Amino acid sequence: MNGTLAEQWERFRAYVASFADGSGLHPMQQLKLGHTARVAANCRTIATGEGWDEPLADLAECAGLWHDVARFEQYKRFQTFADPRSFDHGDRGAELLAEHRFLDGMPDDLASCIRTAVRFHNRLSLPPDLPERERAVLQVLRDADKLDILEVFVETFRTRSYEQFPEILLHVDPDGPLSAPVVAAVAAGQTPAYQHIRSLLDMRLLSVGWLYDINCAPTFALMRERNLFRGIRQELPDQPEVRAALDRTEARFDIDFSPIG
Numbered sequence: 001m002n003g004t005l006a007e008q009w010e011r012f013r014a015y016v017a018s019f020a021d022g023s024g025l026h027p028m029q030q031l032k033l034g035h036t037a038r039v040a041a042n043c044r045t046i047a048t049g050e051g052w053d054e055p056l057a058d059l060a061e062c063a064g065l066w067h068d069v070a071r072f073e074q075y076k077r078f079q080t081f082a083d084p085r086s087f088d089h090g091d092r093g094a095e096l097l098a099e100h101r102f103l104d105g106m107p108d109d110l111a112s113c114i115r116t117a118v119r120f121h122n123r124l125s126l127p128p129d130l131p132e133r134e135r136a137v138l139q140v141l142r143d144a145d146k147l148d149i150l151e152v153f154v155e156t157f158r159t160r161s162y163e164q165f166p167e168i169l170l171h172v173d174p175d176g177p178l179s180a181p182v183v184a185a186v187a188a189g190q191t192p193a194y195q196h197i198r199s200l201l202d203m204r205l206l207s208v209g210w211l212y213d214i215n216c217a218p219t220f221a222l223m224r225e226r227n228l229f230r231g232i233r234q235e236l237p238d239q240p241e242v243r244a245a246l247d248r249t250e251a252r253f254d255i256d257f258s259p260i261g
């Protein structure tokens, strides 16, 4: 799919450019453009780590490049990235692929992998009964997406950039407490549902809960390598239930939650 992958990037960039005005893209759309490039690269790295051959790694990268295509329209129309306030950006992304015929020229079975990955990348869990390759591409994409969101989280917490752009954190309360259902889910070894996320602390603990929804071994290796959970213990309240949830997760995944150094 090599020539086609370059073509796919061209189509994507041309589409995104259509949202720019005299001064370029809005910073929030620029953020999504950067996210897209990093997720596409993460997809390739994870796929390669899984031992996929070159054409399949191209396919994974292609899923990454299209996965958030609906974010640009979403921000333009609704000035938010919160799906409940606008539209489901996975479903809308799959619609856009068809509306703009972005995947034209790609073999049907490969195009179908991309459509499935885009549509389901943001669901709480994987839909059952997907054909094997569609499922595999979706799993790589979901991991790649979480990896980058985690990196953005780490950066956002460090710089407190959410104060300027609350959209980044989906309008949650920056100073609110941890919500009990979020703690309970992680303590039970589950990924918390988005409906329970109310505060910045909930989002931080949600990212710990994501570990229970990671599909590929190379993703864990990248999380360790990039220190994505280092120091998280100190960012969360020192309460027995929270400690128990963190202890359990840290041991299960062999990921270090303590600060560096």
Ligand SMILES: [Fe+2]
Pocket: 067, 068, 089, 121, 122
């Ligand atoms: Fe997304």
